[in-house]
Amino acid sequence: MLLEFWYEFASTYSYPAAMRVAAAAKAAGVPLVWRPFMLGPIFGAQGWNDSPFNIYPAKGKYMWRDMTRICEGQGLTLKEPVRFPQNGLKPARLALLGQDESWGPEFTRRVYLANFAEQKDISDEDVLAEILSALGLDAATLLARSNEPANKEHLKTQTEEAIARGIFGAPSFVVGDELFWGNDRLEAALQWAMRST
Amino acid sequence: MLLEFWYEFASTYSYPAAMRVAAAAKAAGVPLVWRPFMLGPIFGAQGWNDSPFNIYPAKGKYMWRDMTRICEGQGLTLKEPVRFPQNGLKPARLALLGQDESWGPEFTRRVYLANFAEQKDISDEDVLAEILSALGLDAATLLARSNEPANKEHLKTQTEEAIARGIFGAPSFVVGDELFWGNDRLEAALQWAMRST
Numbered sequence: 001m002l003l004e005f006w007y008e009f010a011s012t013y014s015y016p017a018a019m020r021v022a023a024a025a026k027a028a029g030v031p032l033v034w035r036p037f038m039l040g041p042i043f044g045a046q047g048w049n050d051s052p053f054n055i056y057p058a059k060g061k062y063m064w065r066d067m068t069r070i071c072e073g074q075g076l077t078l079k080e081p082v083r084f085p086q087n088g089l090k091p092a093r094l095a096l097l098g099q100d101e102s103w104g105p106e107f108t109r110r111v112y113l114a115n116f117a118e119q120k121d122i123s124d125e126d127v128l129a130e131i132l133s134a135l136g137l138d139a140a141t142l143l144a145r146s147n148e149p150a151n152k153e154h155l156k157t158q159t160e161e162a163i164a165r166g167i168f169g170a171p172s173f174v175v176g177d178e179l180f181w182g183n184d185r186l187e188a189a190l191q192w193a194m195r196s197t
Numbered sequence: 198m199l200l201e202f203w204y205e206f207a208s209t210y211s212y213p214a215a216m217r218v219a220a221a222a223k224a225a226g227v228p229l230v231w232r233p234f235m236l237g238p239i240f241g242a243q244g245w246n247d248s249p250f251n252i253y254p255a256k257g258k259y260m261w262r263d264m265t266r267i268c269e270g271q272g273l274t275l276k277e278p279v280r281f282p283q284n285g286l287k288p289a290r291l292a293l294l295g296q297d298e299s300w301g302p303e304f305t306r307r308v309y310l311a312n313f314a315e316q317k318d319i320s321d322e323d324v325l326a327e328i329l330s331a332l333g334l335d336a337a338t339l340l341a342r343s344n345e346p347a348n349k350e351h352l353k354t355q356t357e358e359a360i361a362r363g364i365f366g367a368p369s370f371v372v373g374d375e376l377f378w379g380n381d382r383l384e385a386a387l388q389w390a391m392r393s394t
Contacts, residue, residue: 056243059365062363062365066378166258166259168255168256168259169256179259184379184382
């Protein structure tokens with residue numbers, strides 16, 4: 001069965017997940033789709049107007065230490081972002097355009113690196129244009145398309161689909177009706193996908 | 198190095214952790230200590246007067262499904278508790294008396310089974326007495342000791358120690374100054390303990 005990878009660019013644990021999900025799915029022989037969505041409306045409905053890692057300091061302190069260990073284990077650079085959480089709306093609109101295109105996964109990985117390894121502002125269109133250009137894409141055209149009403153609406157409906165599927169955090173993995181929350185559930189999700197053929 | 202297992206009897210994910218931590222630590226050659234504490238004061242300080250799994254329904258629904266998969270994988274029975282969360286104060290006071298005694302671990306495991314597999318009320322002293330008696334212990338004496346002011350105070354200071362160590366949820370594993378949160382971090386905690394000799 002298909003593995004759906006649901007992610008939000010502001011989400012810390014989505015970074016190590018995004019960097020390893022393609023290789024892990026390929027090794028397991030499981031087809032993968034990438035699904036960007038926005039956590040903001042979901043958190044807002046729970047009464048949070050900030051990351052729970054900022055609202056609950058003990059949890060936040062732990063998360064950064066845990067992320068440090070995880071990134072070390074995966075050989076990933078982790079640097080304190082320019083702000084936390086960053087606003088992932090603009091890159092999500094672009095990733096949505098690319099979600100079923102060959103450039104989507106690499107664009108997504110590079111935005112995560114910009115956020116969590118390179119201390120870049122991922123809400124800055126110049127930063128996003130640079131990433132698109134480096135992939136040989138027409139940055140100006142894609143940025144314009146990403147800001148069209150139809151694409152904005154598409155991101156909203158995709159976020160509504162996430163909520164309808166039971167998603168409440170990122171990263172989330174979905175296999176059929178089965179939800180797995182967190183980078184640490186990738187292996188369980190892949191095992192489920194391999195079992196359910 | 199020593200592995201500290203910090204747990205709360207109301208905590209769902211502490212159940213599979215409690216059932217496997219001793220065998221896992223033994224296999225890794227890591228000495229283990231059991232440390233009961235209370236989540237209530239910690240959650241209360243965050244403005245929660247109920248389990249976050251009740252406060253946030255999507256998270257709660259996912260947790261029960263995730264617990265079902267985890268318990269299946271571990272060969273553990275999981276039945277809906279008589280209420281959720283149960284009040285773990287009385288069994289925690291008893292577990293504290295036994296935390297460095299030979300009967301402590303098995304008492305702890307049987308309380309988790311009573312809560313999550315046997316639909317028993319773990320705040321009921323008769324239920325706890327039955328567990329103690331089955332272990333060949335003097336239930337009346339232990340229950341009386343557990344309710345003495347010094348022991349009540351000890352559980353408070355142990356919970357304050359948990360907070361001072363950065364603990365904000367259960368189960369938590371601590372190796373020296375290093376904190377690992379969640380049943381799914383047991384392996385990482387053991388690896389840390391084996392590395393840090």
